[in-house]
Amino acid sequence: MGNVGATEVPVLLSPEGLRIDGRRLDELRPIRIEAGALHQADGSAFVEWGANKVMAAVYGPREVHPRHLQQNNKAVIQCKYNMAAFSVDERKRPGLDRRSQEISKVIAEAFESVVFAEEFPRTSIDIYIEVLQANAGTRCAGLVAASVALADAGIPMVDLLPAVAVGKIAGKIALDLKKEEDNFGEADLPMALVPQSGRLVLLQMEGHMTPDELAASLDLGVRGCREIYEKMKAALRERYAATVPSGGTP
């Protein structure tokens, strides 16, 4: 993407109310989702979201590794979020860091609240998220990819899990921040929604907002999630269209 000077604060909002990439405040970046992008995994998905590119693979339910994490009454959900060394402008030092551990944990916990894990005692459902290109909002893109991959893997769950971040730029609430907006904006609020129940299963925040702004952000985020939800469903339908009998009753 265009290289904005790292030290100079860019104009995040034009007088016409348009953002750095021409979007309105309540507009998402373009999203493309491909279900079943990998052959080897039980389920997989590839998500391009703005300049983000994220691959997710799901294995399981399968034997738990390491063994001591095994639960007698349900499946454990393990998530590994990782950013490729080449995913950002300046080389990211490969491997585990505090940020990726945190993101792995919150994503695993989000899925724990929707997956019917009791159906597979003593097993593990392993979610791998690889960020190939990052441009803010990768935990949400990773969550969306992982959720489509879980459905593709035939894992029973309450619902798909759309996710999006809302932020504050130039004093205004804006949907789905891109990198410059995230870097120079005032707040960032990623969330994941269970559309079936309207519950949020992931909500984090960085920066400052007034209570009114927070309420407005949650509304905007939920609307964004519902928009993404439709794209997730469309991707899965496209993937499985060829396997459904053409016409007629099942």
Add this chain to the structure above:
Amino acid sequence: MLVLPGEEIPSQGLKPGPGTYRVGGKVYASVLGLLSPRPPTVRVIPLSGRYIPKAGDVVLGTVTDVQGTFWLLDIGAPRWAPLHMTGTPWDVEVGETEKYLRVGDAVVVQVESLDATGRIGVTMQGEGLGKLEGGTIVRVAPARVGRVVGRNGSMIQTIVRHTGAKVTVGQNGRIWIDGNPEAIERVAAALRMIDEEGIRSGLTERVESYLTRSGPSSDRGPAVAPRESADRDAPPAPNDSDGERSESREEWE
């Protein structure tokens, strides 16, 4: 009708069956699959996912671990299946399990028992069961096995007739093919077609047309019945688009 997790199902008073859940009087799908109302319940038949074992299924597995009195088999299920040495056709001494099967060996076994913890009991005693030597194993989605076999075994018989290969279909979607390399490749290609095109209608014709096109010249024209194809045992139970798995053993020669 294709449904996705979280989608509300028109239940019309039917009880929520497998692949569904109920909240506040409404029924929702919990897995991606085909909606199948079967009074008094409504269920969703999964189109993807791992093999879920069922007693009586014949499956292909690979040895993943060898212990003193048993082997652990990967049959593509959520858990590994222990094969005890007393469940084999051999007279195995304690501690000598490795003389019979080693890690990586391929076997055909039958699922005998399942318990609530997901433990899978398998046996190697029975006709058509045992260790596999030679050949190749390919995988299709377990949900597609019904299609590989076809109604009354029609699909698999078509494949065998056109290629002359020896094929054993495991209910877990693992399929063993033996024969000359060219025959193996044609069978594998036909299976890939079935795996990708799933349960669309007219698949048998398309697979047959592929096999006719790809076959050696001797294979073209009116189909020549390969040896022993006529006096095959009774074909397995029918498989149709509702994904019901057949009960009987699938083995063709």
